[in-house]
Amino acid sequence: MEVKKGRQTPTSSIILPYKQTLGQEAIDTYSKTDRTAQEWQKLLLYDIMALNDVGLWVHSKFGYALPRRNGKNEIVAMREMWGLQREEKILHTAHRTTTSRAAWERLCGLLDLADIEYSCVQSNGRESIKLKKGGKVDFRTRSSKSGLGEGFDLLVIDEAQEYQDDHESALKYTVTDSKNPQTIFCGTPPTMASSGTIFVKLRKAVLFGKTSNTGWAEWSVDQQTDVNDKEKWYETNPSLGTILTERAVNDEVGTDDLDFNIQRLGYWVQYNQKSAISEKEWLDLRVEKLPELTGKLFVGIKFGHDGKNVCMSIAVKATDKKIFVEAIDCRPINAGINWILDFLIRSENKTIVIDGAGGQQILAVAIKDAKIKGTVMLPTVREIITANAVFEQAVCQKDLCHNNQPSLTQIVSNSDKRPIGSNGGFGYRAIMEESEVALMDSVILAHWACSEAKDRKPQIVSY
DSSP: OOOOOOOOOEEEEOOOOEEEEHHHHHHHHHHHOOOOOOOOHHHHHHHHHHOOTTTTBBBBEEEEEEEETTHHHHHHHHHHHHHHHTTOOEEESSSSSSHHHHHHHHHHHHHTHHHHHOOOOOTTTTEEEEEETTTTEEEEEETTTTTTTOOEEEEEEGGGGGHHHHHHHGGGGGTTOOOOOSEEEEEEOOOOOOOOOOHHHHHHHHTTOOOSSEEEEEEEOOOOOTTTTTTHHHHOTTTTTTBOOOOHHHHOOOOOOOHHHTTOOOOSTTTTOOOOHHHHHHHHHHOSSSSEEEEEEEEEEEEEETTSEEEEEEEEEEESEEEEEEEEEEEEEEOSSSSHHHHHHHHEEEEEEEEOOHHHHHHHHHHTTTOOSSSOOOOOOHHHHHHHHHHHHHHTTTOOOOOOOOHHHHHHHHHHHHHTTTTTTEEEEOOOOOHHHHHHHHHHHHHHHHHHHHOOOOOOOOO
């Protein structure tokens, strides 16, 4: 009876075209240990070690992610065994000292099994392996100073989900001087406790075609999934049926479905990313009491992209030339638009900006029929791009203020930029589950309309 095995090819990958690879050489070296590489490991190694027409790595950077305990670190060990025998200088970094030490012990064990002579240095967080030919692997725990002043041919970022900006600033230049440099990122999808941002950014950039000379492979579900769906277990765990068993996976099922989705099914949640606007930046703009306001209201109304909610906010100029913004409400679309009309009827409006295909035209007509005062604007894509840029600039220059509404603070401080158009324009999206970015968008629309309005200068009469 044939044993059922997990999916051997990635659920999602970006691999650049190639005609030759040194992957088989690495596999042959590994086979001297009497261990057998799994099919998915072979295929992945072929992609990682692909060569172009002039003998350089096709992928000077390569990232891969899969659920825990599938043998992803064995890939790195195979690549390092090959590199050692080719006199490469290798830097293997990890987030934790225990992980770095375990990688060193793993490679020592494989070299012993393959009867490859080497010398080693044991030091807490700074182990190394060296061959007589000159190949060397340094194992380091990452810090903001890791690798500075040293040069390597291969940089390994183990536990890549914990790889931070300051780490990258210290490490990315360590392979610059190599004639054929390569950086490998390996890890798992980040959890709420993960501190890294680089792995997420790399994944997004590769999958959206924003990189060059970079490859990516992952085993994952694209949405949160039933933890008892065994087909998804096999879809996302290539080593299920070999080094993983159904019984072991079943024992992992508990009360935290999201954690199981991340750790066992490779689900990528967006909350780990740093917000485009930090909580500190936003709270620096808060006021303890309402400032002295002047003029009419500028109203921003946004129908959400998902068709679930519509949000309304206002902006008004203050006497200190700052713009005060406030969220009015966010309600389900099925609650209708009468609550919006009631507010607009009672308020003195200068401009009403409405965006969102879900109800933009309907609301505009309703406002006209109700004879509500104020200019109605249905912004173009170019104007939306401008509005987001103006908002960002106002936050940076502290030209706006707010009264620290919890719902607004939550979404603003947990938002990421998303591209709009083809010329570098951007909007915002939520990076936390269940957050409503439409509320933030409505504030941005109101702020933009307010910032664009020119103050009427008093007429000067001279005789």
